[in-house]
Amino acid sequence: MRPLSVIVLHGPNLNLLGQREPGIYGSVTLAEVNRLLTEEGQKQAVSCTCVQSNHEGVLVDSIHQALGQHQGILINAGAYTHTSVALRDAITSVNLPTVEVHLSNIYRREEFRHHSYIAPVAIGQISGFGVQSYLLGLQALVGHLRG
Numbered sequence: 337m338r339p340l341s342v343i344v345l346h347g348p349n350l351n352l353l354g355q356r357e358p359g360i361y362g363s364v365t366l367a368e369v370n371r372l373l374t375e376e377g378q379k380q381a382v383s384c385t386c387v388q389s390n391h392e393g394v395l396v397d398s399i400h401q402a403l404g405q406h407q408g409i410l411i412n413a414g415a416y417t418h419t420s421v422a423l424r425d426a427i428t429s430v431n432l433p434t435v436e437v438h439l440s441n442i443y444r445r446e447e448f449r450h451h452s453y454i455a456p457v458a459i460g461q462i463s464g465f466g467v468q469s470y471l472l473g474l475q476a477l478v479g480h481l482r483g
């Protein structure tokens with residue numbers, strides 16, 4: 337299997353995962369999500385570099401820095417999903433295959449969460465499967481990269 341490297345980006349407040357609002361986001365912590373992704377990646381010969389930030393500019397910088405370092409992006413942009421033209425432009429500018437994931441089903445929630453600025457520049461979106469959304473997203477991204 338061809339070794340691959342992907343960057344996993346977690347947006348604002350996702351550092352609180354497993355510590356607050358378990359009814360919506362589950363009880364698994366972000367460290368556990370990253371461990372599960374790393375383990376799944378190892379099985380598929382994919383290295384996962386995981387970054388969380390509460391700051392839009394840090395996420396933009398991480399996307400820029402992915403160029404030449406990683407072959408794809410797995411992103412849960414959190415609330416920036418619904419607001420950030422900057423993140424969308426960053427993804428467009430690096431032109432790396434990107435999969436958007438969400439823990440909750442954003443279409444079953446408030447109307448303002450129904451629109452994603454990321455979706456039109458992503459190869460696809462997975463929403464509503466909790467931590468599984470990330471693992472399914474990684475699988476989909478790797479499948480796309482390996483063709």
Ligand code: CA2
Nearest residue numbers: 349350352353356357414415438439440
């Ligand atoms: O469902 C998702 O994954 C979201 O991206 C999560 C975002 C939300 O703004 C999006 O609409 C959907 C919020 C992340 C907040 O994460 C928390 C985790 C635990 C406790 C509090 C917030």
